[in-house]
Amino acid sequence: MDSILLSFESILNIQTILILLAGVVAGIIVGSIPGFTITMGVALTLPFSFSMDPVNGIALMMGVQVGGSAGGLITSCLFGIPGTPSSVATTFDGYPMVKNGEAGKALAIGLWSSFIGTIISGIILIFTAPILAEWALEFGPWEMFALMLFGISAIASLSDGSLIKGLISGMLGILFALVGSDPLTAIPRFTFGMSELMSGFNFLPVLIGLFAFSQLMSDIKRPPAPVPFNEASNVSYPLPKLLKDMWSSGTNVIRSSFIGTLVGILPAAGGSIANILSYDIAKKFSRKSHEFGKGTKEGIIAAESANNSSIGGSFVPMLAFGIPGDAVTAMMLGALLIHGIQPGPLLMENQPVLVYGIFISFFLAAFLMLIVQSLGIKVFLKINNIPQHVLIPVILLLCVLGSFAVNNRMFDVWVLLAFGLIGYWMKANLFPLAPFILGIILGPMIEENLRQAISVSPDLTTFFTRPISAVLLVMAAASLTYGIISSMKQNKPNEYEQENKESA
Amino acid sequence: MKKMMGALILGSSLVLSACSSAGGSTEAEGESYPEQPVQIVVPWDAGGDTDAINRVIAEELEKELEQDVIVKNISGGSGVIGAQQTLDAKPDGYTLLAIHDSMAMSELMGQADFGYFDFQPVSLMTSTYDLVATHPENPWDNMEDVVADAEGNPESITYAASIGSTSQLEPALIQTAADIQFNIVGYEGTAKRMKAIVANDVHLGSVSIAAGKEYMADDRMKLLGYTGEERSDEFPDVPTLKEQGIDVTSAVSRGIAAPKDTPEAIVEKLSDALQNVAESESFQERMEELGSEVSYKNTEEYVQFLGENEVEMKESLETSGLLE
Numbered sequence: 001m002d003s004i005l006l007s008f009e010s011i012l013n014i015q016t017i018l019i020l021l022a023g024v025v026a027g028i029i030v031g032s033i034p035g036f037t038i039t040m041g042v043a044l045t046l047p048f049s050f051s052m053d054p055v056n057g058i059a060l061m062m063g064v065q066v067g068g069s070a071g072g073l074i075t076s077c078l079f080g081i082p083g084t085p086s087s088v089a090t091t092f093d094g095y096p097m098v099k100n101g102e103a104g105k106a107l108a109i110g111l112w113s114s115f116i117g118t119i120i121s122g123i124i125l126i127f128t129a130p131i132l133a134e135w136a137l138e139f140g141p142w143e144m145f146a147l148m149l150f151g152i153s154a155i156a157s158l159s160d161g162s163l164i165k166g167l168i169s170g171m172l173g174i175l176f177a178l179v180g181s182d183p184l185t186a187i188p189r190f191t192f193g194m195s196e197l198m199s200g201f202n203f204l205p206v207l208i209g210l211f212a213f214s215q216l217m218s219d220i221k222r223p224p225a226p227v228p229f230n231e232a233s234n235v236s237y238p239l240p241k242l243l244k245d246m247w248s249s250g251t252n253v254i255r256s257s258f259i260g261t262l263v264g265i266l267p268a269a270g271g272s273i274a275n276i277l278s279y280d281i282a283k284k285f286s287r288k289s290h291e292f293g294k295g296t297k298e299g300i301i302a303a304e305s306a307n308n309s310s311i312g313g314s315f316v317p318m319l320a321f322g323i324p325g326d327a328v329t330a331m332m333l334g335a336l337l338i339h340g341i342q343p344g345p346l347l348m349e350n351q352p353v354l355v356y357g358i359f360i361s362f363f364l365a366a367f368l369m370l371i372v373q374s375l376g377i378k379v380f381l382k383i384n385n386i387p388q389h390v391l392i393p394v395i396l397l398l399c400v401l402g403s404f405a406v407n408n409r410m411f412d413v414w415v416l417l418a419f420g421l422i423g424y425w426m427k428a429n430l431f432p433l434a435p436f437i438l439g440i441i442l443g444p445m446i447e448e449n450l451r452q453a454i455s456v457s458p459d460l461t462t463f464f465t466r467p468i469s470a471v472l473l474v475m476a477a478a479s480l481t482y483g484i485i486s487s488m489k490q491n492k493p494n495e496y497e498q499e500n501k502e503s504a
Numbered sequence: 505m506k507k508m509m510g511a512l513i514l515g516s517s518l519v520l521s522a523c524s525s526a527g528g529s530t531e532a533e534g535e536s537y538p539e540q541p542v543q544i545v546v547p548w549d550a551g552g553d554t555d556a557i558n559r560v561i562a563e564e565l566e567k568e569l570e571q572d573v574i575v576k577n578i579s580g581g582s583g584v585i586g587a588q589q590t591l592d593a594k595p596d597g598y599t600l601l602a603i604h605d606s607m608a609m610s611e612l613m614g615q616a617d618f619g620y621f622d623f624q625p626v627s628l629m630t631s632t633y634d635l636v637a638t639h640p641e642n643p644w645d646n647m648e649d650v651v652a653d654a655e656g657n658p659e660s661i662t663y664a665a666s667i668g669s670t671s672q673l674e675p676a677l678i679q680t681a682a683d684i685q686f687n688i689v690g691y692e693g694t695a696k697r698m699k700a701i702v703a704n705d706v707h708l709g710s711v712s713i714a715a716g717k718e719y720m721a722d723d724r725m726k727l728l729g730y731t732g733e734e735r736s737d738e739f740p741d742v743p744t745l746k747e748q749g750i751d752v753t754s755a756v757s758r759g760i761a762a763p764k765d766t767p768e769a770i771v772e773k774l775s776d777a778l779q780n781v782a783e784s785e786s787f788q789e790r791m792e793e794l795g796s797e798v799s800y801k802n803t804e805e806y807v808q809f810l811g812e813n814e815v816e817m818k819e820s821l822e823t824s825g826l827l828e
Contacts, residue, residue: 043550043577050559137703181581184690186615186668195588198581198615267699321702322718324695327549334551337714338559340793344718407578407585448692455689456662456706 007356010055011364019056020361023063024368028376030064031071034081034395035208035402038068038271039327049335054354057335059361065328066118066365069271069308070373073110074380077300078103079395081212085203086271086307088437089279091211093292093299100295103384105245107377108237109297110304111370112246113253117305118366120257121264121312125319126359130348132313133320136265141452142463144266146472148446151273151438153476154280156483158434160293163487166435169426173439176201183448184455196411205403205416206440210433212399213420216392218427223388245297252282252301260306264313270326271307272441276434278306284482312362319355321345534769537597541572544760546602547586549579552694553712556794557630557758558602561778564787568777582606582669584616591618595763597770600626604758605670608814612821613668620810623761626771627778628801628809630791631755633732634674635716635742637725639704647678647729647748650708654684664691664700664709670756671697673817674710674731676824677752678745701725713738713795731755738795757799757813759806775803 010016023045030041041064049057072087077094090110097106124132139147152170159166179190180200191197246253256278263274282302283292292299314325322343324330333343341351348355383391403416423433453462464470544562548554555577562573578586583606593599601623611619636647644650654661663675663686675686689706691697701709702724711719713736719725729745730736731754745752760778762771781787782800791798801809821827 046550047559047575050563137699140700140703140705181615181668183692184667186582186613186666186690188615195581195584195616198584199579202580267696317699321699321724322715323699323702324551327551330549330695331551334556337551337556337794340790342714342718342793344715345722345724346718407580408576409578409585409589452689452691452705455687 003352004356006353007360010053010353010357011059011360016056016059016361017364019052020059020063020365021368021372023060024067024365024372025063027064027067027069028071028074028369028373031068031087032074032083032380033398033402034075034079034083034212035204035399036405037084037204037402038065038072038086039331040402040405041065041068042328042331046331046335050338054336054339054341055357055361057339058332058354058358059365061328061332061335062358062361063365063368065311066308066362066369067372069311070111070114070304070369072307073114073300073304074107074376077106077110078380078384079212079391080215081395082207084271085207085441086275086310087303088207088211088272088434089275089303090300090307092279092303092434093294093296094303096293096295097297097300098295098384102295103381104237104377105242105297106295106300107380108242109245110300111373111377112242113256113301113304114308115366115370116246116253117257117260117307117309118312118369119363120254120305121261121309122359122362122366124258124261125312125315125362129316129320132265132316136267136317137321138468139266140466141449141456142466142469143472145446145449145453146463146469146476147266148442148449150472150476150479151277152442152446153480153483154276155435155438156480156487157280157283158276158432158438159483159487160432160434162430162432163484165431166487169431169433170435170439173436173441174443175439176206177440177443178447183444184451196409200444201415201419201440202403202406202412203440204406205412206419207437208399208403209416209419210423210426210436212395213416214423214427214433216396217420217424219388219392246301249298249301252285252298253305255285256282256302256305257309260309261313263306264310264325265316266313267317267323267325270314271310274310274313275303275307276438276441279303280479284479289486315358315362318343319348319358322347534767534773537770537773538569538571540598541574542569542598542600543574543576544600544602545586545590546575546577547579547583547590548577548602550577553632553756553794553796554602554604554758557791557796560787560790560794561602561629561760561781564781564784565777568780582610582615582666584610587616587618587623590761590763591622593763595624595766597762597766597774599763600774601761601763602758603761604756605673605813605817608810608817609668609670609673609821612814612818612827615668620761620814621807622764624764624766624771625806625810626760626762626803627775627782628757628759628799628806629778629782630758630796631799632712632758632796633730633736633753633755634671634710634712635727635731635739636674636678636708636729636745637701637711637716637719637727638708639701640723640726641704642707642726644728645726646743647682647745647750650728651682651684651748651750654682654686658685659687661708662687662689662706664689664697664706666690666692666697670754671710672826673820673824674752674754675708676826677754677820678750680820680824681745681750681752714793715795717795757809758796759801771803 030036072083075083076087076090080095082088155170259278260274317323318329403412566573590601610616665672667690700706
């Protein structure tokens with residue numbers, strides 16, 4: 001108890017709160033610029049954290065992470081371009097909703113979903129971190145393989161009508177992910193002697209190329225109709241109405257937050273998988289699944305509460321075992337290391353003040369994010385009024401800068417442009433992009449875990465004798481069947497196709 | 505008009521002086537170096553061991569050079585990508601590279617077409633040894649038990665390692681020295697490897713001293729052997745591999761290199777500054793916290809060390825069958 005009080009004392013001072021606030025603001029900015037990821041934002045703050053107290057250093061990084069995850073929704077909704085890799089699914093319904101003239105509503109619902117997701121995962125984190133961490137240890141290569149298989153089964157339901165095209169797109173994603181060093185034996189694959197390709201295509205330029213660059217090219221060819229302007233569309237959404245909306249989707253919010261937290265706990269899974277997985281599950285559970293992809297609030301809620309709650313989840317293995325769950329927690333552990341604090345299973349015991357400080361600043365970051373972003377939305381809505389021909393070059397420039405900044409090399413900019421062309425071609429021929437992204441994220445993880453599992457024991461029945469793995473495999477099969485059946489039923493052309501037909 | 509002329513003259517003189525300093529003689533460069541911030545490229549992710557050690561080096565070096573020293577992480581391809589960029593950088597002493605054994609490994613395994621001597625080595629800074637760890641539930645209490653078990657059941661004991669990096673060398677060397685066969689399973693990166701050992705997904709793996717201490721205290725790992733020449737002060741109870749009849753020592757040796765053709769005067773100045781860093785109490789203290797030993801070598805000694813290191817690594821890769 002003493003340590004909790006001490007932690008409050010270490011957090012609730014002007015300096016720490018200002019640092020946290022600075023982190024949140026920086027995070028929202030980084031998150032909302034396509035091409036800049038949360039990981040990059042946190043990496044930029046890492047050197048500053050070395051000269052601070054460990055608690056302040058962590059607070060700064062945490063602020064960036066929480067703010068960034070919420071900032072990603074702005075570009076996702078307004079332009080249909082994921083602001084960060086963990087807001088891909090936010091574009092599916094956020095962008096259509098804005099096109100329907102409900103920009104204020106889309107942003108407000110996204111923001112509150114992010115906020116509630118953060119809070120729920122924080123509560124789960126505080127009360128069950130040690131138990132959840134033991135549970136996460138149950139996830140060996142077998143379970144991870146089964147889980148990723150479950151994830152990739154979403155291809156069927158994210159295919160937007162044409163199942164075959166969805167599968168082709170997903171397989172293309174997996175193919176591109178094969179480029180680079182083999183994850184287990186480090187033998188170069190498909191690198192054609194180019195050392196730049198040794199680590200494969202970086203995910204960020206690929207994502208930005210596919211979504212942003214291709215979108216901008218289509219917009220140039222066929223300028224989008226101006227968003228119907230009415231007084232209600234670009235003003236902030238009234239709070240009472242919003243709370244009512246959130247309340248009526250209570251199950252969705254809670255379910256998505258749990259999914260996000262659980263996915264976050266698992267090593268290397270993270271926000272981008274949580275975001276898409278939760279969207280897919282919400283779509284399957286919904287009685288109005290046909291509304292998904294056309295601007296339903298349920299889609300935004302599922303996507304945004306999941307990516308924020310995955311942050312809380314990623315702290316579980318870090319605090320319980322000193323094992324980082326993703327790149328951001330790895331940097332946080334690095335920051336502690338520099339201060340001579342060895343992250344490990346005794347972190348909670350040896351550094352209770354620090355650990356509770358991390359908990360408290362996580363909640364504090366959520367509230368700061370809500371306040372800052374509520375004010376920010378008014379500004380961001382004005383962006384929506386800027387003419388496209390002014391906005392597009394600016395976004396494109398930011399995309400190029402962000403891709404360059406990934407590794408400070410031009411190669412990634414060329415990757416961006418190349419994938420922009422691929423994305424443009426895919427869109428023009430009605431290949432859905434979501435399965436491609438799913439393939440490129442999950443493909444390598446499926447491969448790595450399958451091969452690890454088989455090298456440890458060549459006996460394939462292990463996948464069915466390990467209970468969690470067996471359950472997940474059954475779920476994957478069910479999800480795939482359900483997805484195929486519902487996509488076959490869904491014969492009517494979707495909105496995107498109609499739009500293209502009109503333009504043709 | 506006068507103002508404009510003034511600005512013009514000022515501007516052109518600035519350009520001229522910039523040119524002259526760029527093309528100045530080597531000796532002058534050595535004296536005035538460094539005039540601008542120095543950058544250390546760490547070809548690994550922020551937050552890892554190599555990153556932590558080099559950030560401490562950068563911090564201490566800043567005091568010695570009285571100039572900003574910035575760490576820049578360019579990760580990917582087992583350190584090849586960042587190294588490639590330094591290879592192409594101007595040899596002016598303002599871009600340095602953090603290197604360790606993986607560079608020789610990458611060259612020998614054909615992942616990179618350059619090695620230590622395509623750079624100008626500056627100084628060796630630290631050596632880090634590892635511990636062989638296992639889950640407490642497993643039956644072995646030391647490496648002798650492991651060897652006895654493996655002799656009867658070849659390839660039944662799994663050993664996690666990042667293939668293509670130095671962590672792969674340890675099991676490979678142990679196999680050759682003890683004439684046994686492990687089942688070496690690829691796990692990329694320390695974090696995944698740690699998780700696999702803690703969860704008992706794999707039987708054996710190498711962990712750092714600092715991490716090992718924590719996990720052992722919490723009864724999540726048993727430590728079976730130490731890869732150093734002598735026992736570590738931190739773990740007087742854990743015998744070295746050599747004591748257990750396995751003639752293997754293995755360390756990660758971290759140092760600083762510059763692009764080739766960096767002026768001698770600058771290299772010398774850097775090497776001297778790094779020596780002061782290595783001898784400073786604060787640096788030694790922080791390295792102890794990070795579980796690394798300070799093992800400074802000046803440029804000449806370091807070049808010799810790297811030459812020997814490369815030969816040794818080639819031999820061990822060949823004897824362990826990783827290289828034909």
